[in-house]
Amino acid sequence: MRNLGLDFIATAFPRLLDGFVIAVQIAGVSFLLSIAFGFVLGVLMTLKNRWLSVVLRVCLEAFRLIHPVIWLFILFYGLAYAFDTPTNGYTISIIVFTLWGSFEIGDLVRGYLTSLPRHQFESSMAVGLTRRQMYVHVLLPQIIIRTLPSVVNLATRLIKTTSLVSLIGVQEMLKVSQSIIQVAYYNNPTSMISFxxxxxxxxFYFIICFPLSLLARYMEKKAASLTTGT
Known part of the structure; x- marks a missing residue:
């Protein structure tokens, strides 16, 4: 039986865990920032400002249609060229994933806000609520309930997409595993360590993504029951 490389993986397992932690950190920080910025962007997208709407729509389509790896390369090399200084792949990764996630969530929020009955806005104003109070006390709770399943799904997508940051030198799981495979093959060319x-x-990915998938399904059912009142 060919060597599966289990002994080598066991020795290098702490490095793999470090890569796993970095991947989770990038996805987690980007996700939290995306929620904060996404709700703000969603509100801005509903404002009656033509130029603002055009700019936000262009940005949304840019991050929706262009693959995240292209944005990683553009910012990583572009900022280094513009400022004539080395860029940090970890920071660039968080920036790109935050922008991507923010516009995804912003579009969800915009879609829900524009679908709300007009009387909710009028009733809020009629009882003396300010615009900020209306969003915080009336609209925000509804938006959270309706968008939460999609937001949790975004967290799963962010986790899986972190593998791309290895292309700009970030030592996450995929990058670390490739380094381990190269060293193992050098020591034992017949090893099946790649498999x-x-x-x-x-x-690793299943352990973190499967619970999020279950949570998204639960949230979807919960949101549906709250919406129908059952």
Missing amino acids: TMYLVLLI
Whole structure:
């Protein structure tokens, strides 16, 4: 039986865990920032300002249609060229994923706000609520309930997409695993460590993404029951 490289993986496992932590950090920070900025962008998208609407729509389509890896390269190399200084791949990754997630959530919020019955806005104003109070006390709770399943799904997508940051030198799981495979092959060219390592990565991604998938389904059912009043 060919060597599966289990002993080598066991030795290098702490490095793999470090890569896992970095991937979770990038996805987690980007996700939290995306929620904060996304709700603000969603409100801005509903304002009756033609130029603002055009700019936000162009940005939304840019991040929706252009692959995140292109944005990673543009910011990583573009900022280094513009400021004539090395860029930090970890920081660039968070910026790109935050922008991507913010516009995704912003579009969800915009879609829900524009679908609300007009009387909700009029009733809020009629009882003396300010615009800020209307959003915080009347609209925001509804938006959270309706958009939460999609927002949780975005967290899953962010986790999976963090593998791209290895292309700009960030030492996340995929980058670390590739380094381990190269060293293992150098020591034992007949080793099947590639299969074993990617199986380990599959397990890592499954452990974090599957619970999020279950949570999204639960939130979707909960939102549907609250909306229908059942």
